[in-house]
Amino acid sequence: MPWLRRMPVSENQNFQGETNMTEPVRVRYAPSPTGLPHVGNIRTAFFNWLFARHNNGTFIVRIEDTDVARTVPGALEGILEGLEWLGIDWDEGPRAGGDFGPYFQSQRLDIYNKMAKELVERGFAYYCHCSSERLEKMRAEQTANKKPPGYDRCCRDLGLGGAPGAVIRYKTPLEAKTTFHDLIRGDVTFENATLDDFVLMKSDGYPTYHLANVIDDHLMKISHVLRAEEWLSSTPRHLMLYNAFGFKPPIFAHLPIILGSDRSKLSKRHGAVSILEYKEQGYLPEAMMNFLALLGWSFDDKTETFSKEELIKHFSIERISQTSAIFNKEKLDWMDGTYIRKLSPHEFAERAMPFLEKGLPPEVKRPLDISYVKKVLPLVHERAKTLGELASKELTWFFFIDKLDYPAELLIDKKLDRKATAAMLDVALVRLDELSAFDADTLESVLRPLSDEIGVKAGQLFGTVRTAITGLTATPPLFQTMEVLGQNTCMKRIKEAITKLKENAG
């Protein structure tokens, strides 16, 4: 009975990940509320969720709030908001409850305390009275002498008792190896001698991640631990703890890390790293989900588009890549564009509205005129990569603002001069004034022949009118744009353009 073992093990430990499918799949996402929900973290949560859903298992959110100093107010809410935005729901955890709670580690302190003490009593751990100053100095010397930094085991055999300021350390076996089977990386072996006596309980009475995560994963009956690769090197420590406690370890799978464009771990300087930033920028959650799924996982040699249901259906750990992946924002943009284009006009309007309300200049009257917006939106639907950029100068401002701001030169075609341009607009103005209908077809039937009449190419005339009407050279189709803008606005803007040309003529 391993539970009764009194001395640290010294024989080689082998932990083969038995895929015992008779046990229910229970996986967890265990964020620490120390900052915004990083896309890398969320991707880990997402893969856990996919694995749970694929196997009809349970997805648990557990909050690892054991670092009092680093806890950030609002971080927890942000993390949950990020999950909810993507449509990742959890069966147990904050707000959801469950039979294995509490799901906040800060509320489980007595458990960790009791179990850590038990480890001390049974000879697997010991109290350490070393001050942080001493440890810092020790580390500095080790680094200076190019030695691997690590606790020098000063208190290991002193048989010290608990005291204020003391910590509990694990008595790492000095010999032998720890081997385990990782579902993504195969067998991984560490020499125990390369591991130091790590801290289990901090002096403030909180457990370290190593202790708390092992105890909770066991108590919460976690079957598989899918976590980022940065945890790979602390897995042997966890295994030693499972062994010391006599717990059966879960099956491990260490996910590839997401990198920034310079191949280092994705961080702030690479741009947006919080999933909520993407929400605010108007990316579609379903596109984000699809994109994230393909960062480190693939289905076959050609499928790029997956609905949530398809992802759940096809997801498997075997198809997770072993290689870290660079976050390719260009591809995200493309994918988001494809999802936007698939939206029905109604749904597009529905989802775009909040972004227009937020992003259009303040002088535009709120609330926006919905029926007008619904006329504008189809013209920009296939041009937007995100909902957020819908409310940009380039895409929609000119539909809503009163006064256009652009240089007169923009009106003038390369092969024409200022005078000819003004003359062209003069004629156009007259023709448009005569119109009783102002729809795209009518407009084309009037303006297209006009170019012949004036002796310019259609594109030259249209280009100048386009700029006069929108202040831009790249816009949705001219006649449809004019139809939406209406006769009055178009006439007014052409007049303003003519004035602009004549004013600066000298």
Add this chain to the structure above:
RNA sequence: GCCCCCAUCGUCUAGUGGCCUAGGACAGCGGCCUUUCAAGCCGUCAACAGGGAUUCGAAUUCCCUUGGGGGCACCA
């Protein structure tokens, strides 16, 4: 410095000894369409890090080198 992981187009990847003169996608480039911009369609550029070994045969197996990443806290 020590430990661990990884290595196919610029990027995400397919590829589990012969189907590979290496496939797809994004980006790039060229073209078509066209009133501009998009979208769409067609085409094109572009990779098995290097060296050994195993084998009739290696992107696929093994070893070494190199390169990249991660870890080495009273942080998670």
